[in-house]
Amino acid sequence: MSTTIVWFRQDLRLLDNPSLRAAEALGLPVIPIYLWAPKEEGSWPMGGASRWWLHHSLSALSESLKGIGLSLIIRAGNSVQELTAIIKASKAKHLVFSRRYEPEGMLQERAVESQMTTLGIDCQSFNSSLLFDPREVMSGKGTPFKVFTPFWKACLKSRLIELPTIAKPLLKPALRSPSSLKIEQLDLLPRIHWADGIGKAWVPGETGAQTSLQVFAKSVLDEYSETRNLPSLEGTSRLSPHLHFGEISPRQIWEVTAENPMTLSAQSRTGMATYPKEIGWREFAYHLMFHFPFTTNKPLRTEFSKFPWKTRKSALLAWERGSTGFPIVDAGMRQLWEMGWMHNRVRMIVASFLVKHLLISWQQGAKWFWDTLVDADLASNTLGWQWVAGCGADAAPYFRIFNPVLQGEKFDPDGRYVRRWIPELTKMPKRWVHRPWEASPADQKSCGLSRKSPYVSPIVDLREGRDAALQAYQSMKERR
DNA sequence: TGAAATGTTGGGGCG
DNA sequence: ACGCCCCAACATTTC
Numbered sequence: 001m002s003t004t005i006v007w008f009r010q011d012l013r014l015l016d017n018p019s020l021r022a023a024e025a026l027g028l029p030v031i032p033i034y035l036w037a038p039k040e041e042g043s044w045p046m047g048g049a050s051r052w053w054l055h056h057s058l059s060a061l062s063e064s065l066k067g068i069g070l071s072l073i074i075r076a077g078n079s080v081q082e083l084t085a086i087i088k089a090s091k092a093k094h095l096v097f098s099r100r101y102e103p104e105g106m107l108q109e110r111a112v113e114s115q116m117t118t119l120g121i122d123c124q125s126f127n128s129s130l131l132f133d134p135r136e137v138m139s140g141k142g143t144p145f146k147v148f149t150p151f152w153k154a155c156l157k158s159r160l161i162e163l164p165t166i167a168k169p170l171l172k173p174a175l176r177s178p179s180s181l182k183i184e185q186l187d188l189l190p191r192i193h194w195a196d197g198i199g200k201a202w203v204p205g206e207t208g209a210q211t212s213l214q215v216f217a218k219s220v221l222d223e224y225s226e227t228r229n230l231p232s233l234e235g236t237s238r239l240s241p242h243l244h245f246g247e248i249s250p251r252q253i254w255e256v257t258a259e260n261p262m263t264l265s266a267q268s269r270t271g272m273a274t275y276p277k278e279i280g281w282r283e284f285a286y287h288l289m290f291h292f293p294f295t296t297n298k299p300l301r302t303e304f305s306k307f308p309w310k311t312r313k314s315a316l317l318a319w320e321r322g323s324t325g326f327p328i329v330d331a332g333m334r335q336l337w338e339m340g341w342m343h344n345r346v347r348m349i350v351a352s353f354l355v356k357h358l359l360i361s362w363q364q365g366a367k368w369f370w371d372t373l374v375d376a377d378l379a380s381n382t383l384g385w386q387w388v389a390g391c392g393a394d395a396a397p398y399f400r401i402f403n404p405v406l407q408g409e410k411f412d413p414d415g416r417y418v419r420r421w422i423p424e425l426t427k428m429p430k431r432w433v434h435r436p437w438e439a440s441p442a443d444q445k446s447c448g449l450s451r452k453s454p455y456v457s458p459i460v461d462l463r464e465g466r467d468a469a470l471q472a473y474q475s476m477k478e479r480r
Numbered sequence: 481t482g483a484a485a486t487g488t489t490g491g492g493g494c495g
Numbered sequence: 496a497c498g499c500c501c502c503a504a505c506a507t508t509t510c
Contacts, residue, residue, distance in 0.1 A: 229481090348481070387481090399510045400482050407482090466483085470510060 003090045003174050006032045007083065007097035007112075009105075011128045011246035012061045013206045014068070016164035018126035019096040020171065026094055029174040032065055033086060034058060036076040036186050042104040043297065044378055047371035049340040050244075052195045053204050055188035057245050060205025062183065070173050073180040079108055080115045086178050087121060095121055098128040098246065101286050102378045103293040129243075131161050131250050132283055134290035144291035146300075146393040151287060152280040156271045163259075164251040197338035198374060202241065209242035217256050225274040231332075231343035232417035237275070240375035241341070243282070250279060285379035288393050296382050297363070299391035307391070307476045309361040318459050319354050320368055322421075325458025327434050328408035329353050331421035338421075340374035345411055351388040352402040357465030359472055362389035390473075398473045401466050408434035424448065424455060 004023045011017055012034075023030050038045040046054065062072040075082040083095070095116055100106065109125065116123035127133045132155050138144060145151035189195070203211065216237040220227070227235030242248045258268055258276035267273045271280065292300055299305060318324050322333035332346035342350070347369075354365045362385040369385075370376045386392025390400070412418055415433035419426050425433055427447045432439035436447070436455040449456050 345481085352482095396481075397510090401484095401510085403483060466510095473510090 002028050002094070003092040004028045004030050004094040004096060005083070005087060005092045006030055007095060008032060008034045008061065009098050009100055010244070011098035012057045013247050013249070014064055014168055015166050015206065016249040016252055018128045019098050020169040021165060022096045022124055022126065024169045024171060028094065030070060030171045031073060031086065031090055031092065031174045031178065032070050033073040033075060035079045035082055036074070037079045037108070040079060040104060040108050044104065044370065047376055048190055049198060049372050049374045050376050051188040052190065052198055053241055053245065053374045055183060055186070056204035057247060058183050060207065064206060068168060068171060070171060071177050073178050074183060074186065076181060076186060080111050083112060084115060084119065087119065089178050090174060090176070093122060095123045097125055099125045101134060101290050103296060128249060129246055130283060130286055131155070131254060131279070132158070134287045136160060137287065145287060148281065148284050148394045151284050152277065155280065155283060161254060162251060164249055164255055166252060198340040201339035201341065202374060204241070206247045209239065209248035212237065212239050212242060213248060213253060213256060221257060221275060228274065229345045229411050231346050232412055232420065236344065244375050244377045254279060282380060285383035289379040289382060295386065295392070296378055300386060300393055301391045303476060304389070304391035306479050308472050310359040312358060312360055315358050315459055316360055316364060318454070319358065323454050324353070325437065325454030326353065326404040327418040327422060327425060327436065328404050328412060331418045334421040336372050340372060347384065348388060349402050349404055349407045351385060353404055355389045356401045356469040357460050357462065359469060362386060362391070399470060401469060403462060405435050405462065424453070
């Protein structure tokens with residue numbers, strides 16, 4: 001009897017997974033596989049925090065496949081070669097997989113598809129990671145969108161969202177399994193234990209994803225528009241890493257947060273409420289990455305290729321380590337390092353600080369986020385950084401410069417978030433907690449801050465940084 | 481999904 | 496009572 005190969009990519013789940021449904025419909029024995037091919041990711045091979053997540057997510061997937069009688073096959077190397085070897089050994093006739101939209105991911109699947117044609121294998125691919133395939137939503141002129149609101153209106157008007165199928169697929173195993181690596185052999189875990197904090201904060205895998213969604217829908221969603229900007233609260237969904245690895249489908253999130261007429265207002269049912277709109281921004285990020293693939297490395301607005309960015313190694317290092325002297329910035333960067341994640345409001349603040357006050361290029365920031373975020377996602381990372389830098393689609397004007405002191409005082413008024421991540425400031429009075437360099441020497445001393453502490457002498461003067469940023473922006477516009 | 485600079489207004493102190 | 500000034504408080508514009 002023939003066999004179906006299910007190639008898992010960024011869809012590490014059983015529920016609402018179109019390729020598994022296709023495999024179920026074929027009714028043949030199934031071999032589920034995962035291919036580790038970091039060399040095929042161009043300049044964006046998976047970063048450290050993401051590899052940690054992948055390790056645990058693959059373990060979870062392997063366990064849940066075991067629960068329905070299947071054994072996950074792990075391979076590493078060249079994806080075309082590995083797939084070919086497995087297909088030949090198992091005499092498979094069908095390959096099903098979920099599409100990716102990263103430039104390199106698309107190259108990879110084009111190579112696979114062409115090889116399948118050569119081998120005479122039936123090959124089916126599915127959109128499992130987006131509500132809207134980037135090809136399906138276009139402006140009236142037939143061009144891709146560059147502004148969020150019209151994009152999102154067009155999406156909602158198209159009514160293309162399918163409802164999820166939340167039922168475990170019924171699959172039967174192949175009689176003989178190809179050889180498999182152990183997950184440990186992929187060497188995804190860091191050698192030193194910097195991931196301890198990440199492990200305490202997250203439960204990778206489909207079960208963890210479902211729990212996060214239920215908790216969010218039940219206790220956070222109603223107040224989301226008011227609490228999402230307060231980093232000291234757990235006011236956000238925390239679904240991003242699960243979504244990135246495809247441990248949960250966006251359709252299911254959509255159904256729970258935007259389409260449930262029993263619990264939600266008319267506004268949320270039309271998808272314009274605050275949380276569903278965030279899902280919309282993710283869709284927009286993929287739309288842009290698909291239609292403008294060069295933006296993963298270069299600014300969308302080409303005049304920014306002349307922007308006079310600076311190379312400031314020690315300032316970049318201080319930013320990465322969370323020792324700039326600006327409490328809200330440092331708290332965010334330390335949270336990122338410790339739990340592989342940062343509150344979104346704080347992401348905007350630290351990004352603005354790097355790009356504007358330090359004049360370090362958004363690409364440098366994007367690389368650090370890529371390596372340290374468990375939810376590192378090429379589309380969202382690119383959109384976010386280009387938005388902050390003012391060089392992307394629908395971007396903030398360049399002169400919109402966040403003042404880290406005012407942002408801190410506005411969104412962390414009691415300093416709880418800052419004190420949570422910066423022990424040096426535990427005893428700093430509320431009045432000065434976002435501007436400790438202005439505190440009295442006595443207050444500084446009671447916190448044990450020496451004169452060399454960044455909280456006494458921050459790495460830049462905010463006024464000078466702001467002026468320099470505005471000047472750099474002017475000089476870019478004047479060059480032609 | 482800013483912040484700073486600048487402009488306007490109006491209450492109150494005071495000569 | 497009146498004009499003058501100061502300066503919050505708010506609005507507008509500029510970066």
